[in-house]
Amino acid sequence: MSEASGALVPSAVRARFSALQGEFAFLDAPGGSQVPDQVGDAIARAMREASANLGAGYETSRRATETLAQAELNAARLLGCEPHEVTFGQNMTSLNFMLTRTAARAMRAGDEVITTALDHDAGVAPWLELAHDVGIVVKHAELRPDTTLDLDHLRSLITERTRVVAFAWASNAIGTVTDAKAVCGIAHEAGALAWIDAVHYAAHEPIDVRAIDADVLLCSPYKFCGPHMGVAYVRAQVGEGWRPYKARPTPMEPLGRRFTTGTFPFETLAGFNATVAYLDSIGGFDAIVPYERMLGQRFLDGLPESVVLYGLPTMSGRVPTFLVNVEGVEAQALAASMAQRGIGVWAGDTWYSMELYRRLGYADCAVRIGFVHYNTTGEVDRALEALAQAGR
Numbered sequence: 001m002s003e004a005s006g007a008l009v010p011s012a013v014r015a016r017f018s019a020l021q022g023e024f025a026f027l028d029a030p031g032g033s034q035v036p037d038q039v040g041d042a043i044a045r046a047m048r049e050a051s052a053n054l055g056a057g058y059e060t061s062r063r064a065t066e067t068l069a070q071a072e073l074n075a076a077r078l079l080g081c082e083p084h085e086v087t088f089g090q091n092m093t094s095l096n097f098m099l100t101r102t103a104a105r106a107m108r109a110g111d112e113v114i115t116t117a118l119d120h121d122a123g124v125a126p127w128l129e130l131a132h133d134v135g136i137v138v139k140h141a142e143l144r145p146d147t148t149l150d151l152d153h154l155r156s157l158i159t160e161r162t163r164v165v166a167f168a169w170a171s172n173a174i175g176t177v178t179d180a181k182a183v184c185g186i187a188h189e190a191g192a193l194a195w196i197d198a199v200h201y202a203a204h205e206p207i208d209v210r211a212i213d214a215d216v217l218l219c220s221p222y223k224f225c226g227p228h229m230g231v232a233y234v235r236a237q238v239g240e241g242w243r244p245y246k247a248r249p250t251p252m253e254p255l256g257r258r259f260t261t262g263t264f265p266f267e268t269l270a271g272f273n274a275t276v277a278y279l280d281s282i283g284g285f286d287a288i289v290p291y292e293r294m295l296g297q298r299f300l301d302g303l304p305e306s307v308v309l310y311g312l313p314t315m316s317g318r319v320p321t322f323l324v325n326v327e328g329v330e331a332q333a334l335a336a337s338m339a340q341r342g343i344g345v346w347a348g349d350t351w352y353s354m355e356l357y358r359r360l361g362y363a364d365c366a367v368r369i370g371f372v373h374y375n376t377t378g379e380v381d382r383a384l385e386a387l388a389q390a391g392r
């Protein structure tokens, strides 16, 4: 998949996906990616050969136990943490509701949480519900005119009651990336937790929670060629201080498992293990990052004049997720005409980025075009041609 030079080979990558054997161009990965066959195969195999629960003295149970341990190791390697700092869940949103409520058991009315205007609502709504339930105060850090996070405004929101700074590492709507290390530093100077939504970022860039000094970080493997599930990292020193919402017999160790409610989705975890093996086999992010940046740059370089781009106009400070509109063309009509040309994109949504939407007002007029490592230069060119055609 990656040549001796380490470069990603698109044809070899695409050969791994039944879904990519046709002409249809999937430029919709920000809403959920395509999945290589080995992931589906691993899920089916787990259901055939390892359908059991943990801790019994026979083979299928041993396999389920091994699958879970392997998944924790894989997640730890992916995120740069220890296996006991990993918690699995149904998706990022459910995990975030669970972890925020757990953390908030130690919060009091008037305690403050800062979120940002770039965030997906899955990173904001859990705190708003806590504001409703227990009276915490939620603030939103503003953006600069170029859509990057205004760190000065963020700093100005800090008070002695700030308990958490929660932010999306990359915007799923416009692709803007936040300086995670800087925000974690601001949070820690205030004695607050740094709480990161890495769902969009994780599909495009490598993650090292220690390097940025994160306390909590969440992602969703279905955005990077895996099954539908959520993965969370919680720093051990932080998680050890939380009282988990758990059924009483659930063991307290290893740490991360105490925050998982009920039986583990073993077949999904087997799919996750296959996803990590797939990513490794194509050269990992060393191969993915330059390839995706090349696709993104090609898209930016080729944008017709009739196209308005929301967000950063260069690949610096962004991932290759683009929100655009074509002057005078209704977004739903544009997406429909692209679908007719065999190009899958989304239109007319807030992309759950409520504060961003309030500021940019794009919902009725924009189309989101997202490239990932299985897309090709040919697909970029087809998207550009469709945009140019719509603007004529």
Ligand SMILES: Cc1ncc(COP(=O)(O)O)c(C=O)c1O
Pocket (backbone or CB within 6 Å): 030, 031, 091, 092, 093, 094, 120, 122, 123, 168, 170, 171, 172, 197, 198, 199, 200, 219, 220, 229, 230
């Ligand atoms: C940036 C971001 N955060 C959170 C979510 C929610 O993730 P999940 O669907 O796993 O709940 C999404 C989903 O699109 C997202 O893009």
